Amino acid sequence: MDNTNTIIKVDNLQTSFFTHRGEVKAVDGVHFDVPAGKTLGIVGESGSGKSITSLSIMRLIESPGRIKGGNITFNGEDLLAKTEAEMRSIRGNKISMIFQEPMTSLNPVYTIGDQIAEAYQIHQGLSKKEALQKSLGMLELVGIPSPKARLKAYPHELSGGMRQRAMIAIALACNPQLLIADEPTTALDVTIQAQILRLISGLQKELGMSMLLITHDLGVVAETCDYVAVMYAGKIVEYADVTTLFKQPKHPYTVGLLKSLPRHDIDQDELQVIKGMVPSPDDLPEGCRFAPRCPFAREMCVNSLPDLRDQEEGNQVRCWIHTDEWDGPEVNVKDDYDYGYRTVEGTES
Amino acid sequence: MFIYTLKRLLQTIPVLIGVTLVVFLMMHLIPGDPAQIMAGERASEEQIELTRDRLGLNDPLPVQYATFVGNAIQGDLGNSIRNGRAVTTEIGTRFWVTVELAFYSTLLSIFMGLMAGIISATRRNSPVDMFIMVFALFGLSMPNFWLGLMLIQYFALNIDWLPVSGWGSPQALILPVITLGTAGAAIIARMTRSSMLEVIHQDYIRTARAKGVKERYVIYKHALRNALIPVVTVVGLQFGALLGGAVLTETVFAINGLGRLVVDAIGQRDFPIVQGSVLVLALLFVLVNFLVDISYRFLNKRIELD
């Protein structure tokens, strides 16, 4: 993690929702950077805080949510200190976002052309005509067939895949330095997923953008990302470059995710999944948040939360197993991991 | 769009047939003999028989209906019993007064209702929102004639700014329009608020914000246009209700509109006038509904032509 050409640096980000039931810590002390021109994947199950992290970067958290603390540095500038007007000139211009739901993310009463053109009108002060001209170019770039006709089409006239392409066109219109793609393919048919993913990562390289790719699919990460942050219940539990992560996963949660990937090389009767559920952010365990589901968990895991520590292999891992304080038998997480849901053992051994 | 308009226009035909049929049958459904009613209570047998002949009441029903529709199309709705003048002339002048009153009142409802609804929605749960919603509840629950009387009492009698009654001058328009417009404004405000609140949480609003759109445009360009779709229906219904429901207000302000004409005609058993007025109002209702559907289609691109 070299600071010299880091495009965005997120430092101890804390975003909470203040509901009548109390504070919900959706994002609780997240750190990561994205080097220029690289792709960072954020993986984690539903509810782990991936979307809230990306919306925090865009400063689009709505009430009752609030960014409670931390720093977000974009191109050396402190995003959290920006005024709303300054943020607006960044959104859709220098940082863009693609959302998960192509079916509902486009405004149903405006044409595709109008919706792309708006970005040019806002950020480059172009006239409607010039803006539409450039929008046409974008539709060609994202591979929409008969782009001239599509310019005048309304969202409901397009398929899910085409709408997501239109969303990509909107996001990339102003040549952003950072693209945040929040599960851009989850809602699409499997065959379309691969196409859209290839399109996004192709354009990312072509345009030299940095990308934050949010997904719960490690297969997607393997194909497109340079670095990976594994998120669990509002915290990052493991961070590594993609090769290291797949070769030497250290956190039991990462290993669990990897082992639950469908495999094509062997016949599988059933897909193995991590037992249990992500704890709700309004009722988080006191110690390691993964402890209740972790096959290696011991009393220390339940009692206190480890921090993110550098490993020899280059990973950063938040797990007691990889510390000197670990009081259990030696484990090789990758080999010893099994799916049995275990209750917490005492310090016998 | 053209094809849709045409299709929608064709769809009004069965409605029109139904409307004319009902209005036509009114004559035969009311208790008593229409000829007897028309000829007057003290008419002799021969006079009644003559009237029956003149009205074509001895013809078979389908023939009578055809004659009725045929005459109506040619602008002949019969003559008033009371003064013998053509029903169409009688209705004519009054009709425009009522339409004007309904039109300005609806305009006021739309303007006030939209403003209040948008402010309420964007400042949800704030004191402003609560104030507007309480006020809207008042506007809804206040009877029109009472509001009219209160307005006359204050603005016309106490401070003498505006005329007590009458029609014609812009000043005379103000109080009746406020009287009729408030209830509609309240309904539209509540409708706009709930519709806006629903739209504002849609994904495409987040997309607009992520694009860098100014909050003002997020509301007025991206949200409002979608939020208006259900509001248009309410506006149409509102206008329709005002046409028929302005009777009390017309009475309070002594305005010679269609509402008063009908009430007077009922009192005088001037049957052709009642029949003609109901027909005209019904036709107007069909027209308003047609216009609502067209603008609906204009706002909502998702309506498919089946």
Ligand SMILES: Nc1ncnc2c1ncn2[C@@H]1O[C@H](COP(=O)(O)OP(=O)(O)OP(=O)(O)O)[C@@H](O)[C@H]1O
């Ligand atoms: N408006 C809100 N009010 C209260 N809590 C919220 C709100 N929005 C999000 N949260 C909480 O924040 C947590 C993280 O949400 P987030 O949308 O970031 O999850 P995610 O990792 O993106 O999941 P998914 O894969 O389902 O998109 C959720 O578990 C939820 O409890």
Ligand SMILES: [Mg+2]
């Ligand atoms: Mg999400």
